[in-house]
Amino acid sequence: MTGLREVLEPFVDSGALPGAVGLVARGGRVEVEAVGSADAEGSAPMVRDSVFRVASLTKPVIAAAVMMLAEEGRxxxxxxxxPWLPELASPVVVRTPAGPVDDVVPATRPIxxxxxxxxxxxxxxxxxxxLPAVALLFTELKQGPPQPQQVPAPDAWMKALSRIPLLHQPGEAxxxxxxxxxxGVLIARVSxxxxxVFLEERIFEPxxxxxxxxxxxxxxLGRFTWCYRAASGAGGAGLxxxxxxxxxWSVPPAFPSGAGxxxxxxxxxxxxxxxxxxxxALEGERGRLLAEESVQRMTTDWLTPDQRAGAELFLEGQGWGFGGSVDVEVRAPWNVPGRYGWIGGTGTAAHITPSTGTVAILLTQVELAGPTPPPEAMQAFWRYAAGA
Incomplete structure (x- = not known):
């Protein structure tokens, strides 16, 4: 019978991944496998408690923190x-998405x-x-692959953000x-x-x-994995x-990125x-971290069909809740309506499927080549987690 190790090891053997840690849990059964190495040279074996840069798996954590503050009535x-982000109090919007960044109109309503x-x-x-307005996200805000030591502190970052026009009207796309x-900045200012500190005290410690x-x-640092991308040289072979x-990630960043x-x-x-x-709910009758209604909101698709269609590159037909995607249709063997979670650009993924009680987490250390399609190792893992 094929197990999780047999799913992951071929990608290590082929050189596509130095290593990986995967977890699939359903009901009372939890299967965890650590395969390969923490580095491409094979000098450090991958272990269950290896530490990874999880990139956009940060987003659901941030959404949960926002919901905690909302529950408190903040x-x-x-x-x-x-009131908390005055840099966004009076935004302007480019007249057309492809137009110049200085051809703007006022936002029709607040964010x-x-x-x-x-x-x-x-x-x-x-x-x-x-698009011209998108270029400023890279140059002024250092958006893109996580680079924690290159991003300015939150107040300076928000000042830069205030000079960038919106690409669409609030609520539109x-x-x-x-x-x-x-x-992430909102959480810090409100709390x-x-x-x-907020995440440590309110989420990580509990x-x-x-x-x-x-x-x-x-x-x-001995448990911290190396991070790679596919080599771009002749033939594109190797990492x-x-x-x-x-x-x-060996020192705290000036800007703790809520995105990644x-x-x-x-x-x-x-x-x-x-x-x-x-x-x-927390385990062992220890109370709750979030109200059930908050989790329901996080895991509900809030997008219109047109908004999903306009984000095909990233979502591939999925919807979006708070901090993660929500499957709304079956496009592949692993898509289950209601499945919630997301992927990280450093080669990570974490999802829950409420209808089957499944948790599926894959951690690798090779960056994704782009938003879509997901790499073969991730697809194979998802098929296994879905029993497909």
């Missing part, structure tokens, strides 16, 4: 964000908390990266990534605590996520190093996903 999801959660605030990545970084944060302590354990800054382990992520699957 704001309503329909509230404009201007709300819900706009940020659903990625419909008007700022972020569209399917067309060549789904645009990727930037809204999660803005939400009065730096984002890393869930026992001891290895999750925005940097890796020196004592744990090239992006970041080593003593690199960009966290490091974590498979068991830490499993604790978070298990909480979502339990509707926000």
């Amino acid at each position: 704001f309503a999801l329909t509230d404009p964000v201007g 709300t908390v819900a706009d940020l959660l659903t990625f419909r605030a008007g700022i972020g990545f569209p399917d067309d990266f060549t 789904w645009l990727y990534n930037t809204c999660s970084d803005i939400l 009065g605590s730096p984002l890393p 869930l026992g996520m001891a290895d999750t944060g925005f940097s890796v302590p020196a004592a744990d 090239e190093l992006v970041d080593a354990p003593d690199g960009q 800054g966290l490091v974590s382990t498979v068991d830490d992520l499993y604790a978070f996903q298990r909480m979502l699957l339990a509707g926000g």
Whole structure:
């Protein structure tokens, strides 16, 4: 009978991945496998508690933190964000998406908390990266693959954001990534605590996520994996190093990225996903991290069919909840309506499927070549997790 190890090992044997850690849990059965090495040279074996740069798996954590503040009455999801984010209090919008960045009109309404959660605030990545307003996301905000030591501190980052026009009117279109970084700043300003402190006290500690944060302590660098991308030289064979354990995540960043800054382990992520699957409840009758209604909102698709169609590059027909995608149709063997989760550009993925009680987490250390299609190893893992 084929098991998880047999699914993952061929990708290590072929050289596509140096290693991987996978987890599939359904009901009381949890299957975890660590295969290959933490580095491309094979000098450090991959282990269950290896630490990975999880990139966009940060986004659902940020969404959960926002919902905690909403439950406390610190704001309503329909509230404009201007009182806490004055840099976004009076946004302007490019007259046409392909037009120059100085040809703008006022936003027709304020940006709300819900706009940020659903990625419909008007700022972020569209399917067309060549649009003039999109170029500013790379040059001014350092959006793109995570680079924690290259991004300015939150107040300076928000000042730069205030000079960038929206690509669409608030609520009009789904645009990727930037809204999660803005939400990270919102959490810090509303709570009065730096984002890393808030997440540690309110999410990581209650869930026992001891290895999750925005940097890796020196004592744990021996468990931290290397990060690679497919080599771009002649023939495109092999891997090239992006970041080593003593690199960009070895010291705390000035800007803790809510879009993609966290490091974590498979068991830490499993604790978070298990909480979502339990509707926000903590294990062992220890109360709740989130109200069940908050989890339902996070895992509900909020997009219109036209908005999904306009984000085909990233979503491939999926919907979007708060911080993650929601399957709305069966396009591949692993798509199950209601499946919630997301993927990270560093080669990571984490999903829950409420209808089957399944948690599926895959951690690798090779960057994705693009938003879609997912790499073969991820597809094989998802097929296995879905029993396809």
